[in-house]
Amino acid sequence: xxxxxxxxxxxxxxxxxxxxxxxxxxxxxxxxxxxxxxxxxxxxxxxxxxxxxxxxxxxxxxxxxxxxxxxxxxxxxxxxxxxxxxxxxxxxxxxxxxxxxxxxxxxxxxxxxxxxxxx
Numbered sequence: 001x002x003x004x005x006x007x008x009x010x011x012x013x014x015x016x017x018x019x020x021x022x023x024x025x026x027x028x029x030x031x032x033x034x035x036x037x038x039x040x041x042x043x044x045x046x047x048x049x050x051x052x053x054x055x056x057x058x059x060x061x062x063x064x065x066x067x068x069x070x071x072x073x074x075x076x077x078x079x080x081x082x083x084x085x086x087x088x089x090x091x092x093x094x095x096x097x098x099x100x101x102x103x104x105x106x107x108x109x110x111x112x113x114x115x116x117x118x119x
Contacts, residue, residue: 002063004071005032005040016043020059028054029079031072033063046076053084064096070103 005012012030016022020043028049033042042060049055054076058064064072073085087105089096101107 002036002041002068003034003038004068004075005034006075008032012040012043013045015040016045016059019043022059029076031075033060044072046080049080049082052082053086054080054082055086055088058087058089058096062095064099069096069099073103073105 009027009030012032013024013027015032016030017024019040025047027045027047029046031044031046032040033044035041042058042063045057045059047055047057056072056076077085087096087100089100091097
């Protein structure tokens, strides 16, 4: 069972960059995924909000389910009041792709870009 850590954007982003060896970049919001012991095991970074579209990057290993994806998407869309949430993922990430499709994301291009539109 996993939980969602909100309100600790800088700490979650810093942990994510370090843990997954990612070059730091600007974020608009970050959610952490915590295990039952309260330890960070995943990071969800929201970036490039332009008033309409928000991009989501997910970093973690086997920590997302379709239900959890739905909660994250709805929370982000509600917080930013945007019309579209975009996720770009590797074509090899079959588990995330199945979860995104189950909750209403649509496949947009060959580079595995998925969008969840509320417009």
